[in-house]
Amino acid sequence: MRLSKQLATVTAVMLGTVALMGQGQAQAPAAGPARAQPAPGGFGGTPILHTVKEGKLYWAIAGAVVGIIIGDHGVILIDDGFAHVDDVVKKLTDKPITTVIETHDDTDHINGLYTTPNADKLKIIAMEDNWKQQWTTFKWTEKPKAACPQSPMPPAPNVIVRQDKVATTIDGVKMVFHHYGPSHTGHDLIIELPDYKVAFVGDVVFNNDLFPDHPGLPPQDHNMFWKSEKRGTPLGMFHNVDELLKLNVVGYVSGHSSHLMSKADIKRVRDDVKTDYDKEAKMTRSGMSLDDIRKAVGEDKYPPGPRGGCIAYVDLPWYAYNETKRDMEELKNNGTVK
Numbered sequence: 075m076r077l078s079k080q081l082a083t084v085t086a087v088m089l090g091t092v093a094l095m096g097q098g099q100a101q102a103p104a105a106g107p108a109r110a111q112p113a114p115g116g117f118g119g120t121p122i123l124h125t126v127k128e129g130k131l132y133w134a135i136a137g138a139v140v141g142i143i144i145g146d147h148g149v150i151l152i153d154d155g156f157a158h159v160d161d162v163v164k165k166l167t168d169k170p171i172t173t174v175i176e177t178h179d180d181t182d183h184i185n186g187l188y189t190t191p192n193a194d195k196l197k198i199i200a201m202e203d204n205w206k207q208q209w210t211t212f213k214w215t216e217k218p219k220a221a222c223p224q225s226p227m228p229p230a231p232n233v234i235v236r237q238d239k240v241a242t243t244i245d246g247v248k249m250v251f252h253h254y255g256p257s258h259t260g261h262d263l264i265i266e267l268p269d270y271k272v273a274f275v276g277d278v279v280f281n282n283d284l285f286p287d288h289p290g291l292p293p294q295d296h297n298m299f300w301k302s303e304k305r306g307t308p309l310g311m312f313h314n315v316d317e318l319l320k321l322n323v324v325g326y327v328s329g330h331s332s333h334l335m336s337k338a339d340i341k342r343v344r345d346d347v348k349t350d351y352d353k354e355a356k357m358t359r360s361g362m363s364l365d366d367i368r369k370a371v372g373e374d375k376y377p378p379g380p381r382g383g384c385i386a387y388v389d390l391p392w393y394a395y396n397e398t399k400r401d402m403e404e405l406k407n408n409g410t411v412k
C-alpha cells in the first residue's frame with residue numbers, strides 16, 4: 075500500500091513532494107571523468123522535499139535523507155548529510171536549527187554540518203559508539219586519504235544515547251530513541267516520533283541504489299550494504315527490522331529511500347536479504363570456500379574495486395561466510411559440534 079493511503083489513517087498526511095530549485099552548492103561526488111548533472115534527489119543534486127505534516131515534519135533527500143522537525147522554538151534535524159540543509163529549512167520556517175540527531179556517523183549523514191550555521195553551538199545527539207567512532211578512527215580509515223580526500227572532522231556529538239527506548243521531549247516534540255544492536259553500523263540510532271507515527275531508521279534498511287554510476291550491486295545484495303569496519307552486519311539487520319516492525323508507526327523514513335517505506339516494504343527487504351544470506355550460510359556449512367560461494371551466486375562478476383567509490387564495501391557472501399565460519403569454530407571449540 076502506498077504511503078499516502080497509510081498516512082491518511084493518522085493525523086500525518088503526505089502532502090507532496092517538491093524539488094527545491096536553487097539550493098546552495100551540494101557536495102560534489104568523487105572526482106572522475108565528466109559526469110552528467112546529478113539528478114534531483116540524488117547525491118550532489120537538488121534536494122527533493124517530502125511533507126509528512128505541513129508546518130511540522132518534513133524530510134529532504136539529496137542522496138541521503140535529512141529529517142526536518144519544526145519544534146516550538148527551533149528546528150531539529152535528523153541527520154545533516156548534504157550541504158546547505160539550512161536553505162531548505164529557510165523555505166519552511168524562520169526558526170533556527172538548534173539540534174541535530176545523527177542516525178550514524180557515515181559521512182553522507184553528517185557532513186552537511188560543515189555548512190550548517192553555528193554548528194559548534196548545536197545540540198548534537200548520537201549513540202555512544204558514534205561519538206567514539208568519530209573521535210578515534212574517523213573517516214579516512216575507510217579508504218586511503220590520498221585516494222579519497224575527506225573533510226576535517228565536523229562538530230562531534232555532545233548528547234549521548236546509550237540505551238533502547240529512551241523517551242524524551244525536545245522543543246515540544248515527543249521522541250523515542252531506539253537501538254537494537256548492530257545493523258548498518260554498531261551504533262545505529264532509530265528515532266520514533268509517536269505523534270506522527272513515523273520512525274527515522276537511518277541505514278538500517280533502505281532501498282535506493284546508491285551506486286548507479288558503478289556496475290551496480292549484485293542482485294543478491296538487494297541494494298543494501300553494511301559497514302563491517304563499524305561492526306555493521308546483516309545478521310543484526312534481520313533483528314533490527316523485526317524490532318522495527320513492532321513499532322506503532324505507519325511508515326519508516328530511511329537514510330536512502332525516495333518514499334516512506336511501509337511495514338511490508340521493510341519486511342520485504344529483510345526477507346530478500348535473509349533468504350540469500352541463509353543460502354550462502356548453508357553453502358559455507360557444506361564446506362564451500364568464499365570464492366566458490368561468490369561464483370555460485372554471481373558475486374564474482376562485481377569486483378569490489380569500483381563499487382562503493384570511497385566507502386568500504388563488503389558483499390553479502392563475505393558476511394554469510396565469515397559469520398557462519400565463526401559460529402562453527404566457536405561451537406567446535408566449545409565441544410558442542412563434532
Ligand SMILES: [Zn+2]
Nearest residue numbers: 180182277329
Ligand atoms: Zn547512508
